[in-house]
Structure formats: C-alpha cells, structure tokens
Amino acid sequence: MEFNIGDVARMASVSKATVSAVINNRPGVAPQTRENVLRVIKKLNYRPNQVARSLSVRATKSIGLVIKEIDNPHFARVIKGVFSASSRHGYTVILGSSEHSPEKENMSVETLTNQRVDGLIVSPLQASHSDFGYLAQLIARNYPLVTLGEVKNYATNVVDINNEAAAHEAVSYLISRGHQKIAYLSGPAFSAHRLRGYQLALIDHSLPIETKFILDAGPYFENGYTKGKQLFTSSYIPSAVFCYNDLVAIGLVHALQELGFKVPDDVAVIGFDDIDFCQFARIPLTTIHVPAYEIGEKAADLLMRQITNRGNGMVEKNLLDAYLVKRESA
Amino acid sequence: MEFNIGDVARMASVSKATVSAVINNRPGVAPQTRENVLRVIKKLNYRPNQVARSLSVRATKSIGLVIKEIDNPHFARVIKGVFSASSRHGYTVILGSSEHSPEKENMSVETLTNQRVDGLIVSPLQASHSDFGYLAQLIARNYPLVTLGEVKNYATNVVDINNEAAAHEAVSYLISRGHQKIAYLSGPAFSAHRLRGYQLALIDHSLPIETKFILDAGPYFENGYTKGKQLFTSSYIPSAVFCYNDLVAIGLVHALQELGFKVPDDVAVIGFDDIDFCQFARIPLTTIHVPAYEIGEKAADLLMRQITNRGNGMVEKNLLDAYLVKRESA
DNA sequence: TTGAAAGCGCTAACAA
DNA sequence: TTGTTAGCGCTTTCAA
Numbered sequence: 247m248e249f250n251i252g253d254v255a256r257m258a259s260v261s262k263a264t265v266s267a268v269i270n271n272r273p274g275v276a277p278q279t280r281e282n283v284l285r286v287i288k289k290l291n292y293r294p295n296q297v298a299r300s301l302s303v304r305a306t307k308s309i310g311l312v313i314k315e316i317d318n319p320h321f322a323r324v325i326k327g328v329f330s331a332s333s334r335h336g337y338t339v340i341l342g343s344s345e346h347s348p349e350k351e352n353m354s355v356e357t358l359t360n361q362r363v364d365g366l367i368v369s370p371l372q373a374s375h376s377d378f379g380y381l382a383q384l385i386a387r388n389y390p391l392v393t394l395g396e397v398k399n400y401a402t403n404v405v406d407i408n409n410e411a412a413a414h415e416a417v418s419y420l421i422s423r424g425h426q427k428i429a430y431l432s433g434p435a436f437s438a439h440r441l442r443g444y445q446l447a448l449i450d451h452s453l454p455i456e457t458k459f460i461l462d463a464g465p466y467f468e469n470g471y472t473k474g475k476q477l478f479t480s481s482y483i484p485s486a487v488f489c490y491n492d493l494v495a496i497g498l499v500h501a502l503q504e505l506g507f508k509v510p511d512d513v514a515v516i517g518f519d520d521i522d523f524c525q526f527a528r529i530p531l532t533t534i535h536v537p538a539y540e541i542g543e544k545a546a547d548l549l550m551r552q553i554t555n556r557g558n559g560m561v562e563k564n565l566l567d568a569y570l571v572k573r574e575s576a
Numbered sequence: 577m578e579f580n581i582g583d584v585a586r587m588a589s590v591s592k593a594t595v596s597a598v599i600n601n602r603p604g605v606a607p608q609t610r611e612n613v614l615r616v617i618k619k620l621n622y623r624p625n626q627v628a629r630s631l632s633v634r635a636t637k638s639i640g641l642v643i644k645e646i647d648n649p650h651f652a653r654v655i656k657g658v659f660s661a662s663s664r665h666g667y668t669v670i671l672g673s674s675e676h677s678p679e680k681e682n683m684s685v686e687t688l689t690n691q692r693v694d695g696l697i698v699s700p701l702q703a704s705h706s707d708f709g710y711l712a713q714l715i716a717r718n719y720p721l722v723t724l725g726e727v728k729n730y731a732t733n734v735v736d737i738n739n740e741a742a743a744h745e746a747v748s749y750l751i752s753r754g755h756q757k758i759a760y761l762s763g764p765a766f767s768a769h770r771l772r773g774y775q776l777a778l779i780d781h782s783l784p785i786e787t788k789f790i791l792d793a794g795p796y797f798e799n800g801y802t803k804g805k806q807l808f809t810s811s812y813i814p815s816a817v818f819c820y821n822d823l824v825a826i827g828l829v830h831a832l833q834e835l836g837f838k839v840p841d842d843v844a845v846i847g848f849d850d851i852d853f854c855q856f857a858r859i860p861l862t863t864i865h866v867p868a869y870e871i872g873e874k875a876a877d878l879l880m881r882q883i884t885n886r887g888n889g890m891v892e893k894n895l896l897d898a899y900l901v902k903r904e905s906a
Numbered sequence: 907t908t909g910a911a912a913g914c915g916c917t918a919a920c921a922a
Numbered sequence: 923t924t925g926t927t928a929g930c931g932c933t934t935t936c937a938a
Binding site: 302 | 931
Binding site: 593605609 | 907908909910913914915916
C-alpha cells in the first residue's frame with residue numbers, strides 16, 4: 247500500500263534513476279518514458295518519501311522557527327509571515343517555543359538542528375542568564391540562522407525594528423504631553439533596548455531616571471495587571487506608563503480602571519506591538535506599531551538566501567520601521 | 577565538523593552498532609564501553625542525524641498540525657496545547673495553515689504526509705465545496721489522524737466541543753432575556769453545527785427562522801464589522817446577534833457603536849471561543865467558553881495513542897465541555 | 907557484549 | 923536517453 251521508487255521503476259520497466267528524474271522533473275527523459283512513468287505514479291498513487299530524499303541530498307526543505315510565546319498575537323503575525331514566505335519557497339516550518347525559558351530555547355534549537363532543518367529563525371530571549379551557548383556553535387558551523395533581534399556579542403543575521411528608537415519615540419511623546427513621572431513596565435529581563443530608549447528619552451529631556459518606576463513585569467495581561475495594582479497602590483505614583491507590549495498595557499489599563507484611575511487623564515498608557523486588539527480595547531491603545539508580519543516574511547526570505555548561499559560569511563541586519571500610533575490611552 | 581556515527585565508532589574503536597546502542601541507551605553494553613563511547617560523543621560534539629534515523633526506523637517523531645488561521649488567539653491556544661503535549665512525548669510539530677482554503681488544506685496534508693509525519697491533527701474546513709479527498713486516503717491507509725471537529729461521512733478520531741449544544745445554549749439565553757429577533761453572523765460556509773444549534777433554539781421556543789437573519793460572514797474582525805454595518809443599516813433589524821466567533825463579535829460591536837447602537841441595551845451580542853481578550857473588550861463580551869488549550873492537548877494525546885497502537889481501527893470521539901460565560905454584551 | 911552486513915528510499919556520478 | 927552502482931547515516935538482525 248505504501249510504494250517506493252523501486253516499485254514504480256519496476257512497474258514502468260525503467261530504472262530508479264529514471265523515475266527519480268521524472269519526479270524531480272529533470273530534463274533528459276524521453277517524453278514517452280516520462281509519460282509512462284507518470285502514469286504508473288498516478289496508478290500507484292506513489293508519493294516520494296521526503297525523508298529518504300532529505301538523507302540523500304542532505305537538505306530537508308524545512309526550517310525551524312523558535313519564538314517566545316505562541317499565545318501572543320504579535321507572534322502569531324510573525325509566524326504567519328514566516329509561514330507565508332516559507333511556503334512560497336517550498337519550505338515547511340517546524341515550530342518551537344521557548345516560553346521564556348532559556349533552557350527551552352536551547353532545547354528547541356537542539357531538537358530542530360538534530361532534525362536537520364535547513365535553517366533557523368529564532369526570537370532570542372534577552373535574559374542575561376541565558377548563555378546562548380548554542381549560538382556560538384551554530385555560527386561556527388555557519389548554520390543558516392536569522393535572529394529576530396540582535397544578540398549581544400554575536401554577529402547574526404537579524405530582522406527587527408529599532409526598539410530603542412521606538413521606545414524613545416513613545417516616551418518622548420509622553421513627555422511632550424506634559425508627563426514628568428513616567429514608569430516603564432518592562433518585559434522579561436527588562437528588555438534592554440526598549441529600556442534604553444526609555445532612559446535616553448528621559449535623559450534627553452532632563453528628567454530623572456527613577457528606579458522605582460522601572461518594574462520588571464513580564465509579557466502577559468496578568469503581568470501588566472498585577473504590576474499595575476502594585477504600582478498604583480504604592481505611595482509614589484507616575485502619571486504615565488510605557489509598557490513592554492500591548493498585552494501588558496491592556497492588563498495595566500484594566501488594573502487602573504479597577505482602582506478608579508481615568509485613562510488617559512489620570513494616567514496615560516502606551517503599549518508596544520500594535521496587535522489588532524488595540525483598537526478594540528476598552529480604551530483604544532496608543533502604541534508602537536511593529537510590522538510583525540513583515541518581520542516574519544523578511545526573516546524567512548533572508549534565511550532562504552542564507553540557505554542558498556551558505557558560507558559567504560556576510561551578516562545582514564534588517565531594521566524595519568516602527569512608529570507611534572496615537573489612539574486614546576495617551 | 578559534522579560527524580556521523582561512523583566517526584564516533586572509529587574514534588571509540590567500537591562498531592557502529594555499539595554506538596547506536598549507547599545513543600539509544602539500549603541495555604547490553606558494558607559500562608566501560610558505554611562510558612568510552614559517551615566520552616567520544618562529547619568530544620566530537622556528535623549529534624545523531626534524525627533524518628537518517630527516521631529513514632531507518634520509519635518514524636519521524638514529528639506530527640503535523642493543520643489549522644485554519646494562525647492569527648486567531650483561539651488557534652494560538654490550540655497550538656500551544658498540541659505543542660505542550662507533543663513535546664512531552666518527544667514529538668516535534670510541523671505547522672500548516674489552510675487559511676480557509678480547501679486547496680491549501682489539501683496541500684498542507686499532502687506536504688506533511690510526504691514529510692512522513694507520524695500523525696496528523698487537522699482542523700477541517702467545513703466548506704461544502706471541499707471534498708476532503710485526502711481524508712479517504714488517510715483513513716484507508718490507517719494513517720494516525722485526529723480531526724478537530726467531525727467531518728461528514730468520515731469516521732475519524734475527533735476532539736471537539738459540542739458546537740450545536742453550545743450554540744443552542746447561547747441562543748436560548750438570548751431568548752430567555754426576551755429577545756425574539758436574533759441574527760446569526762456565521763463563519764465560513766455557515767459553520768453547520770453552530771447554525772443548527774441556533775436554529776434549534778429558535779424552533780424550541782417557537783420562534784421563526786428568518787433567512788435574512790442568517791448572514792455568512794467569515795472568521796475575522798472585519799467580517800463582523802462589515803456584515804454588522806450592512807445588517808444594521810438595513811430596514812429589518814434584530815435585537816440580538818449570535819456570532820460565529822469572538823473576533824466577529826468584537827468587530828460587530830465596533831460597528832454597532834459607530835452606528836449609535838448601545839450594547840447590550842439596543843442590541844445584545846454573543847461571541848464564541850472566549851479568547852482572553854473578551855474581558856478587555858470595550859464591552860466585555862458574553863461568549864461561549866471553549867477549552868482551546870485542552871482541545872490541543874487532548875488531540876495530541878489521542879494522536880500519540882493512535883501512533884502507538886496504529887491499526888486497531890477503533891475511532892474515538894472526545895467532546896469537551898463548552899459553556900456560556902455571561903459578561904456585559906448580552 | 908560486540909561486530910559485520912544488509913537495508914530504509916532516495917539521489918547522483920558514471921558508464922553504456 | 924537510460925541503467926548500474928555506490929552512497930546518505932542510521933538501525934537491526936544474526937553470528938561470533
């Protein structure tokens with residue numbers, strides 16, 4: 247019931263090489279023969295075994311994609327972009343998710359490379375305790391790789407936005423609206439670049455950087471909600487907060503409303519990502535728009551190029567535009 | 577730089593068979609030998625080639641997952657569930673997305689089976705014009721398969737909720753609140769089971785089924801928004817609408833607000849899925865809660881069982897609980 | 907406890 | 923234009 251190339255060859259009275267040639271429609275097969283082989287293939291409903299092919303050609307036509315959270319619409323769009331570009335090139339994508347655990351990130355990469363994916367796209371955790379041991383390996387072996395964000399000390403191909411500039415823009419906007427006490431609800435491990443943009447904006451406007459206003463939250467609704475409750479029931483309260491991402495911002499707004507604060511009058515809130523929901527949120531969210539789908543697409547395209555010209559050693563940085571979208575929360 | 581089992585064998589002065597035994601830690605290897613081999617493996621940083629192994633054992637330790645839309649939080653949760661269960665069993669997941677195109681669904685399945693995934697989870701399109709040609713094949717070949725929803729005329733393993741009952745509950749609730757003119761904004765191809773639940777609820781309460789109130793929308797925000805505008809600017813208007821999913825419902829609420837209708841006073845809205853965002857929506861959405869993560873998990877677990885006891889021929893139906901969550905939109 | 911050898915299903919020289 | 927043959931990197935009898 248499960249036929250192989252030999253069966254087809256036999257039935258068509260040709261050699262396996264010939265069958266192989268028609269399958270991969272290589273030239274140099276007599277029309278007659280080709281047709282005949284095709285007929286047999288159809289009759290047998292023969293499907294070439296990709297894994298055998300992969301072993302032989304040492305390429306799997308698949309790539310690995312490792313993200314941080316599947317259940318964040320931002321990443322859903324990234325996936326969709328990767329997916330669409332990969333399909334166009336005939337590549338399959340194997341998904342991995344680190345769920346913010348450096349160990350899982352490492353494991354995912356390990357698993358995927360063992361599966362011999364032709365290349366890897368990873369959205370690296372920026373956790374300081376993550377050693378990125380695998381990265382050195384991959385780079386040394388010249389493994390086709392693109393990271394969705396720079397990784398300190400490693401020269402990788404990257405597709406990203408300028409997080410620092412975007413954060414700077416958001417905070418500067420807040421300042422221009424008269425805010426002086428601005429907090430930052432950070433993502434995991436303070437999400438360095440956005441934090442830096444926040445700090446620089448304050449500095450540029452001669453505002454103090456107050457450590458009490460920099461809170462390590464996390465990437466989810468709950469984190470924004472919890473940290474929000476915490477911050478706004480304390481004795482020292484900001485008039486605006488810039489958030490690591492939209493989920494956190496939405497969670498925060500929720501907390502704020504429960505505490506009786508008006509957004510944006512009592513406190514202004516800015517998010518990051520511009521997921522679709524922003525416009526449907528209770529208070530339409532002012533946020534940084536990041537072209538997630540395009541990031542995914544570009545990353546996959548870049549990876550395809552790496553796969554085909556493996557080894558030129560050149561590394562490519564691709565920064566896409568992100569910008570502030572003003573809605574009602576700030 | 578890229579070593580194989582032969583290299584290890586040579587370096588350790590043993591046979592490939594022995595190396596293979598220690599890799600898969602099979603018993604019957606002298607501790608001495610094992611240790612030695614392990615040392616060489618470490619030294620060489622040897623990684624077994626999974627594709628070679630797959631070819632040999634005729635199993636890839638990977639499954640395929642074909643969903644309808646990646647950018648719907650509902651599916652994100654399903655994926656997460658599948659993912660988590662699969663990882664537990666050491667399986668990798670290759671993602672496919674039909675994007676509501678029967679052709680893509682077919683192609684995805686084809687690609688995945690060619691890649692020789694050990695099993696398949698698919699969220700089948702219910703489009704009437706979709707012939708599901710691949711299903712017959714798969715079933716005939718006894719291919720491990722679970723579908724996230726029943727497929728007419730095919731006996732597959734399924735994990736799902738009782739869509740009809742859930743829709744019935746939602747609509748009955750609306751009726752119990754005094755609504756008599758209730759519309760249904762359906763998903764693609766009217767999403768048969770939910771439509772049926774809607775109709776039965778009307779019938780059970782002796783309410784007429786009005787074709788004008790059954791609109792074929794689609795699965796996205798825009799669909800709900802557009803159809804909402806259309807419906808509520810027409811001359812015959814319902815006082816409540818039951819929606820195919822939360823995205824549609826949220827889009828609809830948006831349209832309603834733009835048109836000056838108050839939700840739920842002027843018109844009540846009920847969604848489906850209970851994605852996280854429902855509670856943060858402008859009008860917290862009343863909806864049917866569906867345990868998406870669990871669906872994913874169960875599906876993967878069931879698939880694993882199918883993979884290990886392939887061929888007992890028995891088919892399993894697994895219906896999880898879904899229930900109405902009352903919030904503020906109805 | 908270990909090793910030799912055949913085989914998984916394909917591709918790719920090379921020869922015919 | 924076609925066929926023969928030798929791999930690709932593993933696993934798995936079977937014999938030693």
